Amino acid sequence: MSGTVYTETTIFAAPEAFVAEAPYQLIIVTLDEGGRATGRVSGGHVSIGDRVRVKETRNGVPWFEGIL
Secondary structure (H helix, E strand, O other), X not given: OEEEEEEEEEEOOOOHHHHHHOOXXXXXXXXXXXXXXXXXXXXXXXXXXXXXXXXXXXXXXEEEEEOO
């Protein structure tokens, strides 16, 4: 699954379950196959308009990585 970053935000004040992971980036991706998906970013930072693809899924959440 791949697509283009529609929007992004960095979470600094995380919910209790994710405090140890903060700061982390959340993104909404416009998928090439249609629709949008919300996920996390694995390794590095992405910006609006960047191309990304799913690297893995953890607990039903897609983790995206940038496509160079």
